[in-house]
Amino acid sequence: MAIHIPRGTQDILPGEVEKWQLIEEKAKEICDRFQYQEIRTPIFEHTELFLRGVGDTTDVVQKEMYTFEDRGERSLTLRPEGTAAVVRSYVENKMFGYANQPIKLYYMGPMFRYERPQAGRFRQFVQFGVEAIGSSDPAIDAEVIALAMTFYKEMGLKKLKLVINSLGDKESRGAHRDALIAHFKPRIGEFCSDCQNRLEKNPMRILDCKKDREHELMKSAPSILDYLNEDSKTYFEKVQRYLQDLDIEFVVDPNLVRGLDYYTHTAFEIMSDAEGFGAITTLCGGGRYNGLTEDIGGPEAPGIGFAFSIERLIAALSAEKVELDLKNSIDCYLVALGDEAKDYTVGLLQKLRNAGFSADRDYLDRKIKAQFKAADRVNAKYVAVLGEDELKENKINLKSMDTGEQTEINLDSFIEKFIELSGK
Missing domain, CATH: 3.40.50.800 (Anticodon-binding domain)
Structure with a gap:
């Protein structure tokens, strides 16, 4: 009996792998321009890191992680995303004590999520991401977004759409949380079991539900922008002004909440408007995660970052018919x-x-x-x-x-x- 490749994985063969190499080199080159340095973390971490860092109400933690016990009966998990591991390393290696701050890092490597394979989405996928840790300046939010946009444009993509939102600080999110519970609770029985479980734990996650996205209560749900306190409003206004100063076009979408629990303040996604790209248009997602370092046992150190899968980038390049300048001689x-x-x-x-x-x-x-x-x-x-x-x-x-x-x-x-x- 022939042995086949596991479902949701792929072989990247000669002739195709050269695209990956070019993309990786371009990403490294741009990170060098922006003064981000490479970090490499283990492919597996203690499961607790993702429970505390990513959030136990997320789909990633509840449904998608590859978790196993080693011979010492310790629970380990193949990393489903990169930020938690980078922040763990930041705390463990006391990078907060380095002379040059903020700490600006990038990473690249395989991630693992047990989800339904589809075009451009795999169970093992290669993710590139950046993290800037140690600054609460909204200008670095704009810089991180600018780095992502610069990369995509220099790769040759033109049909891009940047969507941003503010998730506010702890006080703003608390007020919004109460409003969401009041909004959904009377009819929560009409929603899926995941949404019902999240109502009290993290009602904002309901807004990101794939099953109930067409429910009428979704369209009338309270907007986080209406519950931002003055500090959060000012912060978001500055991010928008800096993006305008950088000539980066964007759209504000109050329903953008992202899929992980650690986000605060700025959240953003870069999407492809290319015809034929597919139903899932998101190329890249990220945002600010003030409080994550404290959640995993470190000192206060605000951060922001983004990540994208190289597989989806290659699909977008194909949709726009971008020919890469590959060395083939x-x-x-x-x-x-x-x-x-x-x-x-x-x-x-x-x-x-x-x-x-x-x-x-x-x-x-x-x-x-x-x-x-x-x-x-x-x-x-x-x-x-x-x-x-x-x-x-x-x-x-x-x-x-x-x-x-x-x-x-x-x-x-x-x-x-x-x-x-x-x-x-």
């Missing part, structure tokens, strides 16, 4: 005729690679015509042909596949001449 392909010439190219190939060139040769004992076809398939810029006669004369023929020009070169000076001809 090699510098030199060695064609050998005769056993002695083939033996010689083993060492010559390594010399090319040691000189910094991408190079290859035939390993299937193919005829000369088939070797040239192989060179074409890998888009070789040059083909170097070595036969028995050339080997005796200590020469090799180099052909430019672009111009067709051929040059006879002394074998002893081949590497130096190739460096000269290639412009490296």
